[in-house]
Amino acid sequence: MNTIIFTVATLAILGLLLAIxxxxxxQKFKVEEDPRIDIVESLMPGxxxxxxxxxxxxxxAESAVKEGLDNLFCPVGGNAVxxxxxxxxxxxxxxxxxxxxxxRCNGNCEKRKKTTRYEGVASCATVxxxxxxxxxxxxxxxxxxxCVAACKxxxxxINEKTGLPEVDxxxxxxxxxxxRACPKLLLELRNKGPKGRRxxxxxxxxxxxxxxxxxxxxxxxxxxxxxxxxxxxxxxVENNLAYIxxxxxxxxxxxxxxxxxxxxxxxNMPPRPAAVKPAAATPAAAAxxxxxxxxxxxxxxxxxxxxxxx
Amino acid sequence: MRTxxxxxxxxxxxxxxxxxxxxxxxxxxxxxxxMAQHLxxxxxxxxxxxxxxxxxxxxxxxxxxxxxxxxxxxxxTVKAIGMVNDLAKRPVNTITIEVEGxxxxxxxxxxxxxxxxxxxxxxxxxxxxxxxxxxxxxxxTFPTNVKLSPPPTAKPTCVIINGAECEPYLTSDYRVMxxxxxxxxxxxxxxxxxxxxxxxxxxxxxxxxxxxxxxSALAPKYPGVEIVPLKKKYPQGGEKQLIDAVIRKRVPSMGxxxxxxxxxxxxxxxxxxYEAVQKNKPLFEGVMTVTGDCSKAQRxxxxxxxxxxxxxxxxxxxxxxDAAKIISGGPMMGKAVSNIDAPTLKGTSSIxxxxxxxxxxxPESNCIRCGKCVGACPMGLEPYLLNKLGRAGxxxxxxxxxxxxxxxxxxxSFTCPAYIPLLDTIRQSKAAVMKIMKSxxxx
Numbered sequence: 001m002n003t004i005i006f007t008v009a010t011l012a013i014l015g016l017l018l019a020i021x022x023x024x025x026x027q028k029f030k031v032e033e034d035p036r037i038d039i040v041e042s043l044m045p046g047x048x049x050x051x052x053x054x055x056x057x058x059x060x061a062e063s064a065v066k067e068g069l070d071n072l073f074c075p076v077g078g079n080a081v082x083x084x085x086x087x088x089x090x091x092x093x094x095x096x097x098x099x100x101x102x103x104r105c106n107g108n109c110e111k112r113k114k115t116t117r118y119e120g121v122a123s124c125a126t127v128x129x130x131x132x133x134x135x136x137x138x139x140x141x142x143x144x145x146x147c148v149a150a151c152k153x154x155x156x157x158i159n160e161k162t163g164l165p166e167v168d169x170x171x172x173x174x175x176x177x178x179x180r181a182c183p184k185l186l187l188e189l190r191n192k193g194p195k196g197r198r199x200x201x202x203x204x205x206x207x208x209x210x211x212x213x214x215x216x217x218x219x220x221x222x223x224x225x226x227x228x229x230x231x232x233x234x235x236x237v238e239n240n241l242a243y244i245x246x247x248x249x250x251x252x253x254x255x256x257x258x259x260x261x262x263x264x265x266x267x268n269m270p271p272r273p274a275a276v277k278p279a280a281a282t283p284a285a286a287a288x289x290x291x292x293x294x295x296x297x298x299x300x301x302x303x304x305x306x307x308x309x310x
Numbered sequence: 311m312r313t314x315x316x317x318x319x320x321x322x323x324x325x326x327x328x329x330x331x332x333x334x335x336x337x338x339x340x341x342x343x344x345m346a347q348h349l350x351x352x353x354x355x356x357x358x359x360x361x362x363x364x365x366x367x368x369x370x371x372x373x374x375x376x377x378x379x380x381x382x383x384x385x386x387t388v389k390a391i392g393m394v395n396d397l398a399k400r401p402v403n404t405i406t407i408e409v410e411g412x413x414x415x416x417x418x419x420x421x422x423x424x425x426x427x428x429x430x431x432x433x434x435x436x437x438x439x440x441x442x443x444x445x446x447x448x449x450x451t452f453p454t455n456v457k458l459s460p461p462p463t464a465k466p467t468c469v470i471i472n473g474a475e476c477e478p479y480l481t482s483d484y485r486v487m488x489x490x491x492x493x494x495x496x497x498x499x500x501x502x503x504x505x506x507x508x509x510x511x512x513x514x515x516x517x518x519x520x521x522x523x524x525x526s527a528l529a530p531k532y533p534g535v536e537i538v539p540l541k542k543k544y545p546q547g548g549e550k551q552l553i554d555a556v557i558r559k560r561v562p563s564m565g566x567x568x569x570x571x572x573x574x575x576x577x578x579x580x581x582x583x584y585e586a587v588q589k590n591k592p593l594f595e596g597v598m599t600v601t602g603d604c605s606k607a608q609r610x611x612x613x614x615x616x617x618x619x620x621x622x623x624x625x626x627x628x629x630x631x632d633a634a635k636i637i638s639g640g641p642m643m644g645k646a647v648s649n650i651d652a653p654t655l656k657g658t659s660s661i662x663x664x665x666x667x668x669x670x671x672x673p674e675s676n677c678i679r680c681g682k683c684v685g686a687c688p689m690g691l692e693p694y695l696l697n698k699l700g701r702a703g704x705x706x707x708x709x710x711x712x713x714x715x716x717x718x719x720x721x722x723s724f725t726c727p728a729y730i731p732l733l734d735t736i737r738q739s740k741a742a743v744m745k746i747m748k749s750x751x752x753x
Contacts, residue, residue: 116648119671121734129738131648132399207393207401 036089037061043084044077049152051075051175069093075189076153076173097191099174101156101167105141105186106202106265108162112137112216128183136215139205141165141186150181169196191246196268199244199251201226203263206239213261220263226255311516312558313541314551317688319721321478321544321642323517327601327608328481332489334612335625337409341384341616342394342653343369345403348445349452350376355405361388366415366592369405372440378453379443380405383594383614385413397619397638397645397652404653407616418591424492425588428500435504435587442586443656444593447578448472448547449639451657454579458504460568467571468509469501470556471580473525474540474547476515477640482597482659483577485610487514487521490581495525495532497580500587502534505573510535511556512577515542544642545719549574551688563715578659593656598622602663604630613654619661620650626661634666641668642720672729683722683732689715693722693732700739705746713740714747 040061048056052074054063064072069091074081079095086093114134118127124146132138143163148156155171156178158164167178169192179187186204201220205212209221222240234248235255244255244264253272256264346352353370363369363382370380386409393401414420430438440455460466471494475483487494498510512529514522516539526537538556545551550561552574559570567574575583578597585591594615601608606627613622619638623629629636629650637644639659647661683693691712699707713736722732 119669121731123738125738126734129741130398131646132395136399138395138399138401 034065036065039088040064040085043081043088044074045081047076047152047173047175049076049173049175049177051173051177064089075099075175078173099189100169100172100192100196100198101174101176101178101187102190102198102200102202103141103165103167103186104188104200104202104204105139105164105184106218106263107135107137107140107216108164108218111218112140124181125183137205137212137219138207138215139184139203140216142184146181146183147178147187150177152177193246193251193268197251198246198267199249199253199256199269200246200265200267201242201244201263202265204241206241208240212240218262220259221261223260225258225260226264229254229258311539311541312555313543314546314554314688316554316690317686317721318543318545318551319686319724320542321724323542324478324603325481325484325517326479326603326605327599327610328484328518330481330485330609332485332597332610332612335614335617335622337384337412337614338617338621339409340389340618341407341409341614342618343380343383343405343407343616344394344396344653344655345370345380345405346396347380347451347615347655347657348378348443349450350374350378350456352403353377353380355391355403357388357391357405359388359391362386363388363407364413364415366418366594368592372453376453376456378445378455379441379592381443381592381594382407383616384409386410395649395652397647397649399649419589424496426492426496428496428503428587430587432504432506435500438587438590439504439583442582442590442592444579444582444586445656446576447582447596447657447659448549448574448576449643449657449659451655454575454583457568457573457575458501460505460566460573464566464568465571466505466507466568466573468507468511468557468573469498469505470552470572470574471498471501471510471512471577472547472549472552472574473512473514473518473521473577474552475518475577476542476544476546476548477642477644479601479662480599480640480660481601482599482610484518484521485599486577486581486597487518487525490584491521491524491528493584494577494580495528495535496588497575497582497584498535499532500583501573501575501580507573508534511538512536513538513540513546513552513556515540515546517542545688545717545721548688548717548719550717563712596654596656596658598654598658599660599662600626601660602630602633602665603668604632604665605663606630613658615656615658616653618651618653619647622654622661623650630663632665633663635664635669637662637664642724643718671731674730675728677728677730680727682725682727686721686725688719688721689717691716693736694730696736696739697730697732700735705739705743708739708743709747713743716740 041058044057046057052060054060082093112135115136116134118134122144124142124144127142133142141164145158147165153171153173155168156165159166174189203220205219212219212221220242222237224237226242227235227237232248232250234245236243256266351374354373356371357369364385367382368379369382372379384407386407389408390406394404396402436455436458444454445451473487502510522539529535529537540555549567553570553572554560561567561570582593595612598613599610636647638647677694687693696713716736718737720733
């Protein structure tokens with residue numbers, strides 16, 4: 001019996017002593033960490049996509065606690081998460097327009113014929129390092145799906161018919177991974193717009209008009225008609241390429257009708273004659289005497305392309 | 311017989327066009343002279359549209375230390391200055407000149423006599439080479455004057471003239487050695503003088519016995535020059551491999567070739583140096599081969615820089631029907647031509663037609679760790695591992711395994727029994743790792 005008591009007592013005392021040592025060491029070498037980091041991290045979506053520019057959600061939380069929320073935005077969680085984080089930290093954030101990735105190329109298989117054949121590793125980065133691509137357009141989509149591989153949210157798929165990637169608006173979180181994966185910088189984060197309505201130039205061809213048109217029937221030829229017709233000065237033409245500033249665009253759609261090659265796309269817009277909302281509706285209506293001007297260059301399209309034999 | 315010690319492969323020994331004498335290619339009606347014909351910063355055009363230019367006139371001035379001037383290869387009127395697609399269909403700043411007559415600059419010595427006496431001194435030689443826009447014609451087109459001005463810490467001890475021409479099919483260097491042997495050796499002597507060294511080796515592979523014989527007979531006239539026959543192995547013409555083969559020294563990882571004391575110049579470059587220094591002729595012509603198993607002609611040409619490739623193809627009877635791929639450069643390291651209207655550059659060495667059977671990639675299967683690629687790599691790397699790491703995006707590990715030492719010779723892909731496109735992935739990884747390394751702050 002004595003042996004048992006002695007053993008138990010020794011172990012208990014030993015345990016107590018070691019616990020005290022451990023406690024002292026833990027106190028002495030403890031790493032100070034703001035408890036708010038854990039709280040913020042728990043509020044994050046946990047996708048660890050790196051869309052905010054940080055290494056992951058934990059890094060975002062650390063940065064948010066230490067440096068504030070001024071230069072941070074979680075594109076996946078959006079305004080809702082940012083609001084929660086701000087509340088937890090007792091700060092304020094301004095709501096940001098939700099964004100979506102947009103493909104700035106519309107040269108599908110029909111409009112942009114292949115003039116060479118690539119054989120090798122099926123990766124846009126590899127193709128881009130070797131040459132301009134299978135078509136004559138040195139700026140267009142290569143179609144090997146580096147963006148698809150980069151997307152962690154399964155939001156991009158290559159459309160077999162067009163050969164171009166398509167972004168699923170519902171799934172896209174605007175993390176920006178695809179914009180970095182595309183060697184031709186074709187994907188751009190643009191404001192989603194009210195009811196998902198957007199107008200954008202679906203082309204990045206900086207060649208001169210004739211060259212661009214020869215390579216692709218729906219290339220932006222830099223004619224500048226859209227910039228002239230735009231009442232909000234949202235369109236700039238630089239290096240033979242038009243660009244619509246989405247912060248200025250009010251979606252009057254005049255440019256869409258004016259574009260001779262159909263390089264300007266509208267998304268989620270109601271059918272044309274129905275909704276004409278802007279204040280300056282009268283001149284808009286006049287300009288929208290539409291399909292006709294759009295149709296004429298359509299005919300021209302057929303005669304211009306002189307496809308070179310390989 | 312000497313060769314480099316590590317790795318290497320033996321592609322088919324084909325030199326179909328080797329007996330075709332160098333012909334002067336007629337000057338086309340229009341030439342397109344690119345401003346980016348050399349490694350480094352592109353030249354800036356210094357003529358305007360409408361200007362009359364003569365053959366050999368400077369039309370592009372260098373913009374930076376590693377850069378070279380560009381000279382007009384024809385006489386005529388500047389028609390346009392702007393973007394023209396190169397052979398990879400990438401737009402490059404280019405001067406378009408409409409040819410009128412053939413009027414050369416007066417200070418170019420056009421006589422066929424061989425000038426043996428070197429009058430210029432060390433500094434003037436380098437200056438002249440720079441002014442004449444001479445660049446390395448072995449493939450990389452590195453400005454020659456930069457190579458001749460090594461950093462003060464380096465102590466050059468010898469010049470190595472690269473006559474290996476280890477790529478199959480190419481014969482331009484061989485023809486230069488056969489038809490201009492003395493000029494090449496004088497070029498070597500000039501290079502020795504420019505560097506202040508007393509030794510010049512000319513490395514030639516054994517599959518060119520006539521060239522070895524011819525140069526060996528002439529070499530005793532030029533003190534310090536030694537002809538070194540080399541065993542046939544690819545990539546012997548690689549700078550680091552040639553140094554190892556000839557003087558048995560390895561270029562340290564991340565080091566310069568001149569760290570071993572050797573300065574390597576191609577045979578074509580030696581000839582261009584001779585022409586620049588002795589004849590005051592800028593580099594605006596080059597020797598190139600038109601060849602291939604299915605090619606209608608097997609010929610060697612002296613072409614004016616800026617001649618469209620399509621013009622040369624037409625001149626040789628057009629593109630053969632069974633050609634599936636056109637390559638500019640050798641079959642191992644050359645570039646596929648996707649734009650046949652692209653102009654020739656200073657470094658253009660060939661138009662090579664390949665058939666479908668020769669170029670078809672076989673379907674890739676799994677790596678069985680046979681280690682053939684490791685044995686073939688002339689840089690002592692482990693291509694199978696680099697491929698795996700590259701596909702997984704493991705940048706740190708790639709750097710630890712010296713991916714930046716890859717010379718992109720393609721021996722690994724050539725030798726892989728599973729047809730894994732090793733070089734393609736390694737090239738990607740190398741570019742990515744180099745980018746990361748460059749972005750680091752320097753210590």
